[in-house]
Every structure is written in structure tokens, then in C-alpha cells.
Amino acid sequence: MALIVQKYGGSSVGDAAKIKHVANRVIETQRAGNQVVVVVSAMGDTTDELLDLANQVTENPAPRELDMLLTSGERISMALLALAINAAGASSRSFTGSQAGIITDEVHGNARIAEVTPDRIQEALNAGDIAIVAGFQGFNRETRDITTLGRGGSDTTAVALAAALKADVCEIYSDVDGVYTADPRQIPSAKKLDYIDVESMLELAAAGAKILHIRAVEFARRHNVDLRVRSTFSTDPGTKVYSGKLGENMEESVVSGVATDKSQSKITVIGIPDLPGKAAALFTTVADAGANIDMIVQNTPTGVDIEDKVSDISFTLPKGDCAKVEAALAAAQASLGYRELEVDHEIGKLSVVGAGMRTHSGVSATLFNALAKAGINIEMISTSEIRISVVTSLGEVDDAARAVHTAFGLDGDVEAIVYAGTGR
Amino acid sequence: MALIVQKYGGSSVGDAAKIKHVANRVIETQRAGNQVVVVVSAMGDTTDELLDLANQVTENPAPRELDMLLTSGERISMALLALAINAAGASSRSFTGSQAGIITDEVHGNARIAEVTPDRIQEALNAGDIAIVAGFQGFNRETRDITTLGRGGSDTTAVALAAALKADVCEIYSDVDGVYTADPRQIPSAKKLDYIDVESMLELAAAGAKILHIRAVEFARRHNVDLRVRSTFSTDPGTKVYSGKLGENMEESVVSGVATDKSQSKITVIGIPDLPGKAAALFTTVADAGANIDMIVQNTPTGVDIEDKVSDISFTLPKGDCAKVEAALAAAQASLGYRELEVDHEIGKLSVVGAGMRTHSGVSATLFNALAKAGINIEMISTSEIRISVVTSLGEVDDAARAVHTAFGLDGDVEAIVYAGTGR
Numbered sequence: 001m002a003l004i005v006q007k008y009g010g011s012s013v014g015d016a017a018k019i020k021h022v023a024n025r026v027i028e029t030q031r032a033g034n035q036v037v038v039v040v041s042a043m044g045d046t047t048d049e050l051l052d053l054a055n056q057v058t059e060n061p062a063p064r065e066l067d068m069l070l071t072s073g074e075r076i077s078m079a080l081l082a083l084a085i086n087a088a089g090a091s092s093r094s095f096t097g098s099q100a101g102i103i104t105d106e107v108h109g110n111a112r113i114a115e116v117t118p119d120r121i122q123e124a125l126n127a128g129d130i131a132i133v134a135g136f137q138g139f140n141r142e143t144r145d146i147t148t149l150g151r152g153g154s155d156t157t158a159v160a161l162a163a164a165l166k167a168d169v170c171e172i173y174s175d176v177d178g179v180y181t182a183d184p185r186q187i188p189s190a191k192k193l194d195y196i197d198v199e200s201m202l203e204l205a206a207a208g209a210k211i212l213h214i215r216a217v218e219f220a221r222r223h224n225v226d227l228r229v230r231s232t233f234s235t236d237p238g239t240k241v242y243s244g245k246l247g248e249n250m251e252e253s254v255v256s257g258v259a260t261d262k263s264q265s266k267i268t269v270i271g272i273p274d275l276p277g278k279a280a281a282l283f284t285t286v287a288d289a290g291a292n293i294d295m296i297v298q299n300t301p302t303g304v305d306i307e308d309k310v311s312d313i314s315f316t317l318p319k320g321d322c323a324k325v326e327a328a329l330a331a332a333q334a335s336l337g338y339r340e341l342e343v344d345h346e347i348g349k350l351s352v353v354g355a356g357m358r359t360h361s362g363v364s365a366t367l368f369n370a371l372a373k374a375g376i377n378i379e380m381i382s383t384s385e386i387r388i389s390v391v392t393s394l395g396e397v398d399d400a401a402r403a404v405h406t407a408f409g410l411d412g413d414v415e416a417i418v419y420a421g422t423g424r
Numbered sequence: 425m426a427l428i429v430q431k432y433g434g435s436s437v438g439d440a441a442k443i444k445h446v447a448n449r450v451i452e453t454q455r456a457g458n459q460v461v462v463v464v465s466a467m468g469d470t471t472d473e474l475l476d477l478a479n480q481v482t483e484n485p486a487p488r489e490l491d492m493l494l495t496s497g498e499r500i501s502m503a504l505l506a507l508a509i510n511a512a513g514a515s516s517r518s519f520t521g522s523q524a525g526i527i528t529d530e531v532h533g534n535a536r537i538a539e540v541t542p543d544r545i546q547e548a549l550n551a552g553d554i555a556i557v558a559g560f561q562g563f564n565r566e567t568r569d570i571t572t573l574g575r576g577g578s579d580t581t582a583v584a585l586a587a588a589l590k591a592d593v594c595e596i597y598s599d600v601d602g603v604y605t606a607d608p609r610q611i612p613s614a615k616k617l618d619y620i621d622v623e624s625m626l627e628l629a630a631a632g633a634k635i636l637h638i639r640a641v642e643f644a645r646r647h648n649v650d651l652r653v654r655s656t657f658s659t660d661p662g663t664k665v666y667s668g669k670l671g672e673n674m675e676e677s678v679v680s681g682v683a684t685d686k687s688q689s690k691i692t693v694i695g696i697p698d699l700p701g702k703a704a705a706l707f708t709t710v711a712d713a714g715a716n717i718d719m720i721v722q723n724t725p726t727g728v729d730i731e732d733k734v735s736d737i738s739f740t741l742p743k744g745d746c747a748k749v750e751a752a753l754a755a756a757q758a759s760l761g762y763r764e765l766e767v768d769h770e771i772g773k774l775s776v777v778g779a780g781m782r783t784h785s786g787v788s789a790t791l792f793n794a795l796a797k798a799g800i801n802i803e804m805i806s807t808s809e810i811r812i813s814v815v816t817s818l819g820e821v822d823d824a825a826r827a828v829h830t831a832f833g834l835d836g837d838v839e840a841i842v843y844a845g846t847g848r
Contacts (some may be wrong), residue, residue, distance in 0.1 A: 015480075054503075057440050
């Protein structure tokens, strides 16, 4: 008997009819001879509606109370799913994050899972019940308060439970059939992958692919949890994200996929003295402002004498962090000694990811040739062992993605199926 | 420093603006030098909307899961109120029923409070915080599951907390200024009472007055909690419901108020043998069907021989229980030996309540004279020490209430103020 953890996103449980559909799917999984744990997100736009209510009350909601508010969303969807399963003749019990033993640190709004003690889930499974668990939420033992894991945290709940329960597989359901070589909404010729290694999945998630929450993938990698990305609305087996060894008939792709990210801005610090410690001082200022930066490029210094030498440093960061970083840098202009700041919100990032890059040369050549042929200008470049990312202008990034997708032979013969819904 | 428990109903926290209004009211109470615990119901029609969702999923919701679902309503309102209070510059923390130590039995949907262990509330108060508590909900220790106290259970939560914390007063806020001599929506000349004894309040609640939940009043009586019924939307001191001794300037009213109840039906069992044990068998059948009956009247038996003697027995019960009782009685017709059943949904009950009835005679005479003068036919009569109730036809009960209200000199000079909203 296998133990399967299934996670259904908000669009999969968006109304009563969809909840009944999911209930049947869960029951089928159990009747096929499996133990089933189901993690659910809040219905449709519930979380946004609750956030909206909070914002009507105050512009600056207290984090503890905001968590208390938002966690009611999953409480609604999990209870409804349990009701639907029980009504359809199977036996199920729903559990809050706290009841399911999701113990976190006390960082409200973005808590990290510290420990999972799923005793009650195991009891329910032993009794033959289907266990329904509220995603996105946990419990801090010291303060005895409810916490949330941050946006998309339900994926993490599912993977953490799968690891703690030693589940055979963790299935992540949404309105997309699996992991594609690119976002099929953007590149309709994108192909579905039958499998992908977890490192590539991690790089794709980091590069802007929205299919899986990055913390969940990281958790799966660290705890060797096999994931399967599937659609709630089809019987397609989806994409297996493997954490362990390659299977017999599997070969690492040179390039698994292409992802774009339009959520970043670029800040260029012009004319900063090329002296030891200046870059460190600059990025300490940025970090103290609470921003996560992504790519960094430093120009070759210009100037004749050592004391005159200055360079330009560019970095990318989430658009939302821009204002506070600009303010922090402006306040530190005297001590940092730079001439001026340039901020560009009109950028796009394109990444090519594949575990096979480790052993194949020529990937960057193919990439740059494809971009050159399409007449696209590259503003920044960064690489990891299994990823190459470039920054282009925002207006060109979609064209760039299509050109690169074709150049790496990723185009499929059939148009990808995208199911109704608004994504997870 | 006094400790005040305040309870705000659903119409008092129906939207963000009202929640901010309540927040200010709570903060004023604290700034006046009091410790404040606030119990809230779910916003507006939230509970009905959640019930509606459950009914879309199944006609017969599992009680444990229904409780899990419904309790999310108070979680939303309590978190929003805490956010509003914190935003307005005071310090508050919200607690679920379970966190507030409301321990109940395991009867989902209609749990009874077994114990209140408000340690975290006391800690919050000691720290100078305002404690916000979700009404209507509790926690069963054995099953470790969430329970609900039944409709109107938030009143009970407030009174139970007031008793456990030895609060000086428990204020119940709604959209009505206090307890009136009759429902001011029905009889605009009704007068607000400055005070009423808890026994009379209990009888009024049992007789259909919607101002306070009967279990809450019963709890207040048993634990000597002083209640005050007030409006969220005025500064009127409202009505004090006293559980202890009469104050110096207080005098028991002969008649405190008039209440009507249109939610009952009448079943008459015609031609049941007048033999020992028959009535017991009849009401055992009714009780086994799960119905709560209210008034009972038995006619004088007719017939010549002892064996032939038959009588008619009438009783009233909630309309919703009628069908199942009819079915149970029909199934037992042979053993009970009655001739036929008559069901009347078109009845109304009128009750006159007053602690002074104990020491004053002539109340029933005044009542029956007033009804006779108004040409109203009485179908059933029942009395307690401090209450007289009569059943009339549904169409006549409002006229009856007005006539009786006038006859007992309860009419006031000014029209009662009814605030916007749909009641609690």
C-alpha cells in the first residue's frame, strides 16, 4: 500500500462543483489501494479577499493578526473538501496546520517549518481515513500562535508532510498538466516534460517559472521527496520531479526548459570608487534595506590613477524592493562615494536551465547565437552550473524566449493544453 | 480597575467601517480605566454564507467538518477587530475559542461548555492588552476537535468568560438599545427597561424574545453574572439584567414585558384512549423523534364506559420538528390507539412575563380581559410562576400582543429607536 500526498491549489477548489470533483479524485486514489493525505489551498481568490478586508481596516496590519485572518481561508476549503468526501461515501477528517503538527518558527507571514509531528494524520490514516490538511499554515510552540508560510506555502506544507510521513510520492495538482519546457501560456509550442531532475526544477522556479513554489522544491531536494506535477482536470500522469537517482530509461536533458521573469528592476550605481571594500559596503547597504538581490554585474574600472579609478555596478532586484533600496543608497551616497544612480524598471530576465549543461559544452554559444539572430540586446549575463540567465529589455524578453526555445529544439508538435483557471 | 467583557454581534461587525467603530468603542472602554475582553460573532451573514457553501457540497454535512467550517467566520472577524484596534494605537491579541480555553463536550453543532480555562486571556490582560475572543466556538479535549455552541452561542461564550474571569459586568451589544417591554419592531410604543431580573429575562428569551440567547441567560443566572444589554450605535447605558439582589432603587415589575413566538406548530392527537401510561407512551414517541415540545394541553375525557373513554392531547413544538414527529406518531398509531392527528402551522404564542407576578394577583384576569375585549380566541394556556402564555391563531398574535401591552400599562410616550441592521 502506497502513501500518497496530494496538494490541490486554489483554482482546483474554487467552487462547490470543483471541490466535489477533487473529492472524487481523492476517493479514486484511495480505492486504488493507497493511503491518501490531501493538502489544500484557500478557495480561488479567498486569500486576496481577506487581504483586501485587512487593508480596509488598516494599511499596516499586525503580522500575528494577519496570519490569524488569512488561515481561515484554508480552514474553509479543507472543511468543505472533507464534507464532500464524506458525502461521497468515503471517510475523511480535516486538520488545521497546527493539528497536523506543522511546527514553525515565529516569523509571522513567512514562517519556516521547524519540525513536523504528524501524529494525528498517521492516526487518521491508520483508521482508514483520508486526511485533509490546511496548507500554508503552521503553529509556533513558544508563542502558541498561528503562523503562515508565505505565498505558495501550501506546496511546502505538502512536501514537508510527504517527507515526515515517508510518503511514496507528493503530487502537486494545478490547472497545468505538468512541467513544460516553457510557460505554455507564453509559448504555445512548449512541450510537457515526462520528468525533470530536482536541481533543474529548482533553477526553473528561481528563474520565474510559476509551476512550483521554490521553497517546496528545495525542501523536496533536501529530503529526497519525489514530486509529481499534475492537472486536477485531466488524467495525464504529469511530470515527475525526481530527487534521487535517474531511472533506467531516463536521460538528463541538456536543456529542460526556458523561463522568464518580468518582476525585477535593475539599479546601476555609476562611478563608484574601485577600492577594496566599496562593493561590500554597497551590498551591505542594500541588504540592510531588506532587499534580496539577484544578478550582479561590475564593469571594468575606468580611470588613470589608482585613486581615480571608478566602475559601475548593476544589480537586479524585485520591483517592490526598489524604492527602499534607492532611498538607502541615496542616504549613503557620501560614504559610498558614487556619482549617480540609474533605475530601470523595464527589464526582463530569460533563463535556460538543464542538468545536462554540466557535461555538454556549447549551450551558451547556442543561446547567444539565437539572441543575436533575433536582434536582441543583452544587458546582463549570469550563470550557474546548470543555468544561464540574461537580462534584456522588458519588451524583448518574450521574443527572446521564443527564439531560444526554438534554438534548443524544445518546440513540440502539438499545442499545449491549458485548462481553465487562473493558475495556482 | 474593573474587568469588562463585551460581546459584539454580527451586525455590529458587518463591514470594515463598523469594525473600526467597534475598535474605537473598545479602546474608549479601556482608556476609561478598565480591562477589556471582547467576544465577537462572525461578520454579518458570514455564517449563513458558509452554511450555504456546505449545502452546495452536501445536503447532509458531517458535524465535525461543519464545525471546522463555521468557526472560520469568527476567526475572520476577531482578527480584523484586533487589526483595527492595533492600528488605532491600542494593543490587542485575538484568540480562538480553543486558545481562550473554552472547553466543551463533544456534541458538534450544539456543544455545552464544560470548563473555561482562560489563562492566555488573563496573561493578555495582565500585559495591558485587549483580548479578542472568537465567540460561538470551543474545543473538546478528548477528541482534540473544534466544536460550536449552536446558534447565538457567542452570547454564551461572553457570559462563560465573564464568569471564569470574575468580570464586573458582561455587556451584550447589538443594534437595539436594551431590553424592551416588547419587540420595538413589532410594537413601536414599547418602553426600554432600565433593569430586569434574570429570571424574567430567561422567561422572555424562552418565550421568543430574540434579544439574548437563552443559554447565555441561564449561564448568567447560574453563575451570578450581571449582564448589560446595549446598542453598538448609541451611548445609552442600556438595560441591566441583574442576577443578584435588587439594588436600592429598584422594584420588581409586575409585568416586565410581552413576547411573541411565531416559530411553533401545534399537533393534536385526537381520540387517544384515556388509560394510564398512554400519555407517557405518546410523549416518549415524540421525544424519541428528537423534538422539543413546549406547551401541552389535555382535554377532559369523553365517553361513557372506562374502556371507551378517550381524550385529545395537543402540544406545540418548533415548526421544523413537525414532520419527523408526525412520521413517528403515524408509525406508532396502532400501539398508541389514537384516532387521528391534526397539525396546525398557523399558530402564534403570546407570553406575559414578570417577577412581580409571584406576589401580585390579577395578572391573568387583566390578560384574559384584554384578549376578550380585542375579540381574540385563546387556543391553549400555560403558566409558570412568573409567566403566562397563550396560543392564538398566527394572524391574531400581533394584535393580541398590542392589546396586552397596552392593558398592562407598558406603552411609552416616545417611539423606540431601532438602529440599522438585521438584528444579531
